[in-house]
Amino acid sequence: MQSLRDAQIGAFTFFASPLPHDVCGSNGLPLTPNSIKILGRFQLLKTITHPRLCQYVDISRGKHERLVVVAEHYESSLKDFRKPSKPFSPEKVMQIAYQILEGLEFLNKHRMVHRALCPHNVLLDSQAAVKLAKFGLYHMTDHGADVDFPIGHPTYLAPEVIAQGSFHHSDPLFKEPRLPSGPKADVWSLGVLLFELCVGRQLLHNIDISKRLKFIITLGCMDDIVTVLAEEHGCLEAIKVRNCSTFSWPTPAQLLVDPVFEDISSLYVPYNKPVGLFSSLRCAHLELPENINELCKDDGEDYLAERAIDEVYYLWCLAGGDLEKELINKEIIQSKPPVCTLPNFLLEDGESFGQGRDRSFLLDDTTVTLSLCQLRNRLMDVAGEAYYPLLEDEQSNLPQSNSSNDLSTAVSLPLIIRERDTEYQLTRIVLFDRLLKAYPYKKNQVWKEARVDIPPLLRGLAWAALLGVEGDIKAKYDSIDKETPIPTDRQIEVDIPRCHQYDELLSSPQGHVKFRRVLKAWVVSHPDLVYWQGLDSLCAPFLYLNFNNEALAYACMSAFIPKYLYNFFLKDNSHVIQEYLTVFSQMIAFHDPELSNHLNEIGFIPDLYAIPWFLTMFTHVFPLHKIFHLWDTLLLGNSSFPFCIGVAILQQLRDRLLANGFNECILLFSDLPEIDIERCVRESINLFCWTPKSATYRQYAQPSKPMGENINGSFGKTSTFYTTDYQDLPKTDLLREPMKLSELKAEVSPRISAEDLIDLLELSGPVPFKTPMKRAKAGKPKILAVDIRSMEDFSRGHVTGSVNIPYSSAFGPDGELVQCPAATTLASFKGRVIVILSHALKSAAMFAAHLVKVNYPRVCILDGGINKLKATGLLTVPSPQI
Template sequence: MSVSLLKKPQMHFGAITFFAKQHKDDVCGSNGLPLTPNSIIIYGRAQILKTIVNPYLCRYLDIIRGKHERTIAVSQYCGKPLSSFIEKSVFSFTDIKRIAYQVLQGLKELHSRNIVHHNLSSENILYENGNIKLFNYGLYYMTDNGKLVSFPIVQLLYTAPEVYLEEFKEIIANPKVDIWSLGIILAELTLNKLLWSSLILGQRIRKVLSLVQSTTSVFERIAREHNCYDRYQAIPADLKEIIEVCLNIYSEDRPTAAELLEKGIFDEFQVQKTDWLSLLKMYEIFTISELYYWWQLTGGDVLQELKRQGLIRSSPPILSLPHLVLIEGTILGQDRNPATLYDPKIVEMPMETLYERFKNISFSCYYPLIQTKSEIIAQSEPEPYDATGLPLVIKEKDPEYQFHRVILLRRLLHGYPFTRDLIVKEAEKDIPPLFRGDIWSALLNVRGDYERQYAKIDKATPTPTDRQIEVDIPRCHQYNELLSSMEGHKKLKRILKAWVNQNTQYVYWQGLDSLTAPFLYLNFNDEAKAFSCLSKFVPKYLHNFFLKDNSAVIEEYLAKFSQLIAFHDPVLANHLYEINFYPQLFAIPWFLTLFSPKTWPKKIQI
């Protein structure tokens, strides 16, 4: 059955929820504008996590803002926590080495992106059929190293001693804390023992801090305290060495994930690339991100599922008072109970409705042919999904229709630029919202090494237009959560500065930021592509609009606009003429932005 393709173990996802820290006293910043809510800052920072694709990391799918600074993170969730296997089934030493290798591969990917897990524990490692995936690795990063929330982002038992020693100081995220956590996890696996499980919170912290004064091996001391010394002695020397070096008290003495992967103990797990074909990116029929998109179209709702399972209540959690009171800009009342700000429970999303809706889709629909077809093959092909005559708004909400469009367009995008003509042909019908950014860039013929070209442009040197850009961005883009975030402001400013730097014949006019906004929104995690789309779009559709003296061009467009009004609505044209309300009074901003603030992000097409 074709639905079995949707039921793969890796195609499941779950959600966690937490509250961001609220602004209490200051409601405005130094620029006089309202302070950006911390949940919006988190929302902007978290977007980059959705670009991480690694076999040892759960993939982030969505970040959702709720009421009262609530944030919900949706990510891949497959397998069971590693902690559920400890003390119940014994892993062989080879299994433990494989787990260590896979965890290090995941950590290497994160650390190469300057992301520290800081929440690594056996609870946040999912295990299934001999393979692991790191889960919940983005919480520390998206909250700006924990600054944007009121609860500690640590697993107390697994946290390195230096974190406690610097508890009341601002510390820079250090990837070596993840190496300590790995050492504790491996100690649990090799000893087959959940460490200090009978101790209360304060006692656990004291146990970790007491290790600082250890005069012997930390691992040996842990084994003796848990009456596991015989098991400790039976551990192979190479594995014991890995655990010992991970549990060095001083972070500078711990190796990096990349250095640990070079140890001979992991040679048997290294994948040898034998030919150039193995270097090619494997084509996927569909991704878990696309499955999540279809799930939403078939009625899936993360918020409703969290409410159903009791993780979301109708009012924000506080200590005792039923409401917080705002008087003259000051919030009165007791703070939220810190214990309720983060719930570690993972809510898995039900998939039955999706499976039922897609059960009649034939297997061949997952592999549409896009080039030539013989008559024999054509006769065996399933009938195309008929959506003729349906309005675009209905097509975009139709799960089956979007399934067929997504499957077809992703194959075409995979073949771009060789399939550009087919992409243009299909885009004339409609563009799936999920692929709008990629299809727009294909229609604008963005190709080549645009990342390197964008990286070469100076986006840091101050220019005379910086002041106007800095004023326009925060006051003009509060209508969109993504663009109103700090990350959105930074990216928008860099793109505008790059455009002014690259196009010396033009100047920055108000409205260019609104024209840039849709391209950044659709390519938020690919700043270079957003810039390339803008650079292709302006000369094609707004030629000479941004000249220092663009009066002649504007007058030409205004004259054409007047003729269009007179042709399509003579009564309106005569009325506007009689009251002296000429297009010069209202239409110029429309041309400079191509109506973008009014039409996007819901219905924007080229």
């Protein structure tokens, strides 16, 4: 994206053609509004970057099919320099011609034409270099088919363009769709424009529109555009049906290599598009001055102008910028009383009543410059150092300013406030931009900053970095066959129109095409897996954030699924799903036994509601804006973190679930109530930090590679947040052993490994394996080991710090705990992690089930029993009393 520098940000508006409300498509669904179609096609224009083209930034959709386009803008244009008294010199005309041809050739390489080339669309920057504006209007409107006005100025349109006229693909008068304009149409417009520059006046100057049309018609051209314009200006008698001759002239690419430009071409360096972030070779300009103290001494330096234009516009919106208000202030948008907008009625005798056609629904070519004064005033107190952040140890040399201190306090504010804070987002965007340009070398720094928050503007790239996407992903994506029909095509076609279609971008035809390509690429490139319903929802966040980069959306999706949904998309995934749901049930019992008891009593098991949660990682139940905040944290955790999200959702609905029966719970989850996502994320992290890492062990989870320094990451100030799965640990005798699904289902509480018990109790001794993920001292949960063996067995050797509560004497006939000193100790630890130790695992599971029944939370069982600890030398024998 180009930097702002001497450019401005401009906006212009137009209306898309309205569609009838009572017409449906072939699939039985309402027709997609033309404004949505235009919005989808516009996204490609944001990727068209060239020194001779004005950068497109954004498009917004308003009421009544109104669209507002935001783009790079300059006040000066060729229209201002077209004066009879001072025409351009031939050398200057040739330079302008060459620069325009450069822009046109670049458009042609992207299968686009300008079609609206005229003096006021050829802008000039401060160096008098050409910048073509509004080159995307023809593309985004589907060659003019989605609007009610012609694309281009009649004076500059090529004869064959005028002869062809405007058309709609669905127009029943045309049996075959007419071909869109080609590159040669722009060459004609350029020729007329250059002629005017040479003579110093407009072609057909001081001639009214009717005479201009007569002049054009004498060339042998007639079309619908001429008919409409002639009717309005009273020259219908000039319209005659003629055949348009075919003219032959070169394309922009052919003209650029013409000998006439030989001397001029040497003055310009060929444009090379910057290499993308995820590619094999790239370079980032991150040099800093030698004397860092002199970096930002110049108070008059406009650091904001050095930022990319999309960043500046994003900050402008955060600072209170309102596109519609700007257009209203310039009287581009004019509100009218409803009585003035009544339609035109035509009576049988031909007499008409009502208003004529509202000219505001035609194209107003005015571009309004957006004022950045409010944004600059907002950022006035931001120190210049914020635009050049120093990383790692270099930060210690950076002088602290009052503004930086104020921004450090903003971290404690709610996320929704931080995302709307202009100053805070500026610092986060600049920092992440630099870190991502240095990816993967600054991968650990990206992880560290992502634990604070991720700026929405760079979320797509930040997610890709968190997922470890690297290499030339475009080449890999392009090599996948996405065209050959496969059996899954039909199901994909059915699912896409139902997937997050409230979103304008994903509901556009371009969104559907991209959906289809990315999903099909994943299915084709994973022959061992199959397409399950829900995969489209899983794809939606990645496609939305990387709409113009299908390869990156595919790469992120391909990295996400193995990490969090390993083998979920097998043809027979029942054993994977059942194990996952069983572990989730144990997590509910571990964290909220009262809720677990109630749900089990009424038969409301996770199989009835949680499969869509985990199969789509909650994308099927939450809108995209909530998924973004949820996944910002999910991507920092390991594959067991979704369990904690599920428990956090249930706890938000806890009161309603406890008060209702089976039928009411079914109805509750059929239309899930509003969930506070920020609270859900906060509670999920807390639940995760209270869960022993081996408690969520699944034998069908993917053993992933350790994340190196990312193993121990502080999420916030007091909790530790792990990114490495339990399966990543080196295999020792102290880890959990796989167990049959039937055995797993028979146990209410989860098992933990002997290694986890040693770690949590912080025991020392000849331990054969020391965990690399030791929890931080601050905020470490307390743990109580309960040995339920007989007193004789306990006295022969036990874990230091454990209490002995023999199973036979612990519970009375009614299932309540028998009052004894050990039971009192157990009650004092209620709410902490309680690990049940025994020789027999069946007895330990029954003891744990009894504790859950009486609402003891965080109860778990030592996997393998006390025998697992005998080889460690950690069992102690009390000294005999003398």
